Amino acid sequence: MINRQGQIESVIIGNDHELEIPHLSRTRSGLRLLRGVRLVHTHLKNQPLTQDDLTDLALLRLDLIMALGVGKAGGLQDVYVAHNVANSSKEQGYKQLQPCAFQSFEMNCHDFILSLEQDIFKGCQVSKEGIREGRALLVSVGTGHVAFQQERLDELQELVRAQDVEVLGCVTQRPGSIHPKYVVGSGKMKDLAIQALQSGADLLIFDQDLTPAQVRGISEITDIRVLDRSQVILDIFAKRAHSHIGNIQVELAQLRYRLPRLAQSSTAFSRLAGGIGTRGPGETKLETDRRRIRERIQHLERDLTSIEQGRQEQRKRRVKRGLPVVSIIGYTNAGKSTLFNTLTASDVSVKDRVFETLDTVSRSWRLPNLGEIILTDTVGFIRDLPRDLVAAFQTTLQELQEADVLIHVIDAHGVNPEQHITAVEQILVELGLQDIPCLRFFNKGDLIDLETMQGLCSRYEGIGGSALEETSLQVIQHKMSHLLLTLQKPMSHFQEVQTITMHEDVPSAHRIG
Numbered sequence: 001m002i003n004r005q006g007q008i009e010s011v012i013i014g015n016d017h018e019l020e021i022p023h024l025s026r027t028r029s030g031l032r033l034l035r036g037v038r039l040v041h042t043h044l045k046n047q048p049l050t051q052d053d054l055t056d057l058a059l060l061r062l063d064l065i066m067a068l069g070v071g072k073a074g075g076l077q078d079v080y081v082a083h084n085v086a087n088s089s090k091e092q093g094y095k096q097l098q099p100c101a102f103q104s105f106e107m108n109c110h111d112f113i114l115s116l117e118q119d120i121f122k123g124c125q126v127s128k129e130g131i132r133e134g135r136a137l138l139v140s141v142g143t144g145h146v147a148f149q150q151e152r153l154d155e156l157q158e159l160v161r162a163q164d165v166e167v168l169g170c171v172t173q174r175p176g177s178i179h180p181k182y183v184v185g186s187g188k189m190k191d192l193a194i195q196a197l198q199s200g201a202d203l204l205i206f207d208q209d210l211t212p213a214q215v216r217g218i219s220e221i222t223d224i225r226v227l228d229r230s231q232v233i234l235d236i237f238a239k240r241a242h243s244h245i246g247n248i249q250v251e252l253a254q255l256r257y258r259l260p261r262l263a264q265s266s267t268a269f270s271r272l273a274g275g276i277g278t279r280g281p282g283e284t285k286l287e288t289d290r291r292r293i294r295e296r297i298q299h300l301e302r303d304l305t306s307i308e309q310g311r312q313e314q315r316k317r318r319v320k321r322g323l324p325v326v327s328i329i330g331y332t333n334a335g336k337s338t339l340f341n342t343l344t345a346s347d348v349s350v351k352d353r354v355f356e357t358l359d360t361v362s363r364s365w366r367l368p369n370l371g372e373i374i375l376t377d378t379v380g381f382i383r384d385l386p387r388d389l390v391a392a393f394q395t396t397l398q399e400l401q402e403a404d405v406l407i408h409v410i411d412a413h414g415v416n417p418e419q420h421i422t423a424v425e426q427i428l429v430e431l432g433l434q435d436i437p438c439l440r441f442f443n444k445g446d447l448i449d450l451e452t453m454q455g456l457c458s459r460y461e462g463i464g465g466s467a468l469e470e471t472s473l474q475v476i477q478h479k480m481s482h483l484l485l486t487l488q489k490p491m492s493h494f495q496e497v498q499t500i501t502m503h504e505d506v507p508s509a510h511r512i513g
């Protein structure tokens, strides 16, 4: 291995068909530059560069790779050279020079590498949209329906974008079966790693949930950060959490998720490394880290329990007062908060992005014939909600237990409203909320034609409209009044409710969370 100054950095002794390259430090200065060392090695049977050579070149971002072919008589015969290229759209990320007889071979390696690096750097400069937190290649590995896989991948893009990560490309893999260690075969995984490097990605994000062992296996091959969908969702929650309880729940979910994966970060060395510098004291540190995380988890759990007790008291008081509670639920970005704002003349944050709302917010809502009731806006759902998140968000989700009626908001303009309905209803079952009466509201009616809306409404026995238009919401109010009146609760509850003076019993901006 020879560095840019022409000095020999290391001498590697291999056998007649392979060599083991020692651990190389990670990419310099965070920019997608070359490694600063070139590999010059012998090929004892004068063979051209092998696929393994070219993979090493790309994966390790070597300045270049050179094989000196040994002829039959034992002298040097031909020289084979390959280098990385700048253009990421090319299928191959490297270029092989014409083989040349050793005697006539001439190359100014230093200048060649510098100009190559300049080209590569130009191709990888940060896009005009601004500095992003990362550049990711998304990967979906599936054996199910193609259309479904694509839809999930689109959703993953949304999730990743919500974190200000630039999506450089999406790759769909459809293996016969899921490889236990790498999800796809190791050959395919190497191709993926090369593709990620060529496109300038520093993150590989999988749509599938990966086991800690898979994250480890893939990181070892690719040498870049590997994330799965759950982690992306957890990170979004972490970014969006503002309230005290929101922060506790998110941190708890993150720590529980991280604990079994802790070993991964300290062993994420180059695939060829064999663990140099990662054993010994590293093990002890790992144990300390684990213990600290466990202690922190216990601490957060205690905090959460005491908050939970306080909330139960609060709930009991409300139940005693007999105020009916209606909770708005639904898939993330369906328009729940918009509906909440229009119905209660509030101004909770509404944005065209996933998981804008994390904390439950309750306000009073006046219904014809009933008077004031409590309307609650809640955190959005998504299919395959990470388990750690559901577990940690129990306190927030339990708020839903007290709802007398749910309004399930569905984005009628979305790609697949049916899938979203199924996902949400599945989560309701998991939370034991399936028996609460539910009114389905197909939202964003202004964006679809009447016929489609009527089809959805009749198929799902729902009502349609737009959360942005007050007039289209009168039908919700009437339906809701009717629903609440037909519930088992005695009429007296509602009469009682009508006489309540708001500032005494239900602050008009009563905020939970």
Ligand SMILES: Nc1nc2c(ncn2[C@@H]2O[C@H](COP(=O)(O)OP(=O)(O)OP(=O)(O)O)[C@@H](O)[C@H]2O)c(=O)[nH]1
Pocket: 330, 331, 332, 333, 334, 335, 336, 337, 338, 339, 349, 350, 351, 352, 353, 354, 355, 356, 357, 358, 379, 380, 381, 443, 444, 445, 446, 447, 465, 466, 467, 468, 469
């Ligand atoms: N055209 C149209 N856009 C709507 C309608 N309702 C909501 N939106 C838009 O949809 C996006 C999401 O709205 P939110 O109300 O934040 O959705 P949410 O369900 O609360 O989302 P999360 O809190 O992130 O789960 C925003 O850009 C809204 O302006 C509607 O009826 N018509």
Ligand SMILES: [Mg+2]
Pocket: 336, 337, 338, 349, 350, 356, 357, 378
């Ligand atoms: Mg919202």
